[in-house]
Amino acid sequence: MSRRIAVVIFPGFQLLDAAGPIAAFEIAERYVPGAYELWVLSAEGGEVESSSGVSLASDALDERPYDTIMIAGGDGTRSLPELRRIVAWLRRRAPSVRRLASICSGAYLLAEAGLLDGRRATTHWGRSDDFARRYPKVRLDADRIYVRDGEVWSSAGITAGIDLALALIEDDLGAGPARRTAQQLVVHQRRPGGQSQFSALLDSGGVNGRFAELMDWIREHLEEPLTVERLAGQAAMSPRNFARAFRAETGMTPAKAVERLRLEAARARVEGGREPIERVAEASGFSDPERMRRAFLRAYGQPPQALRRAART
Known part of the structure; x- marks a missing residue:
């Protein structure tokens, strides 16, 4: 029927x-x-x-x-x-x-x-x-x-x-x-419901593209500590003004944005390669695999190993 x-x-x-x-x-x-x-x-x-x-x-x-x-x-x-x-x-x-x-x-x-x-x-x-x-x-x-x-x-x-x-x-x-x-x-079979709708906004640097260069810089330095103070310095702003402007432009805090970019980089490596999960966590800026696993569960509802298995299938 x-x-x-x-x-x-x-x-x-x-x-x-x-x-x-x-x-x-x-x-x-x-x-x-x-x-x-x-x-x-x-x-x-x-x-x-x-x-x-x-x-x-x-x-x-x-x-x-x-x-x-x-x-x-x-x-x-x-x-x-x-x-x-x-x-x-x-x-x-x-x-x-x-x-x-x-x-x-x-x-x-x-x-x-x-x-x-x-x-x-x-x-x-x-x-x-x-x-x-x-x-x-x-x-x-x-x-x-x-x-x-x-x-x-x-x-x-x-x-x-x-x-x-x-x-x-x-x-x-x-x-x-x-x-x-x-x-x-000609679309992905399924973007998980848990995938962030803010990803495209981050890719463009915010509503008006104000932080596009900063987004590129963050992607090149994911392995390093990325504090609000350091990001503000890179954007030539005071930490307080930067945090407020960044949230207004992108809809999320700088810390959340950094985690999102790290997650996207880590997911690409998890699904597209065979390197150990420990190395993926290190290269993506997560302090350890367990921290990365928890971030994957929050964002995607699955641990890295499950996403790798699904990608191979």
Whole structure:
């Protein structure tokens, strides 16, 4: 029996929030015919314009049985009369569906409907402070690519919707169809939900690229002690001003950023080589393998040895 998937949009939605998961489910259905039936819904139906100006055709919100309801995100979540109708519909329909999911700022609609109260969830890093203020009952985990709490799923910004869709496909159909879908999409089979959504922000040196040169310098000196004082000196700033500016630019403290860069370097060496874990820990700036193991568990939910085995497989 087909799983009926509803993707809910609204004026000003982010096009890829909807199109990415739709493409993933459509491709998975090729490999497992009859697995999915896709519907695009909106408050009133008809053509709905995205933030890019490109429109999608949609049906009006209805009472058909759905297996999964996914809410797209976008700037339209800020203030639209249509959202009140969607929120009311979500409250009414939630008990009858197997699974709820949000992409990016679509989490605002699930939270407004009270469907995230007491649950772990994530959203785009740029909305996390505002989201936490508005919805204190939600256990926001803003560092995650996607979060599953029971049968309620949420994801970070835009392309993370594809990661979420692949995870849903794997949950439904198993690793094989999910892997083939990812290959067809030419994306990684699965970025773990625990992977940080701040990685891309660090790669670019922050929102405005202010610390791009510093990020490059840190990567070249991971084996060395990297205190706030040393990083501030490298950036030609006072430690206090540097710590404040760095967090505003990247969304994390300097210490957390250094650990993240060390983790990424260590993971690449763990998955791509055969050198001893002890040497990887040393080369990546972790004081010992146990410290690195704990950092891997926090970030990826698995120890280094498990990631190495998975990569070899």
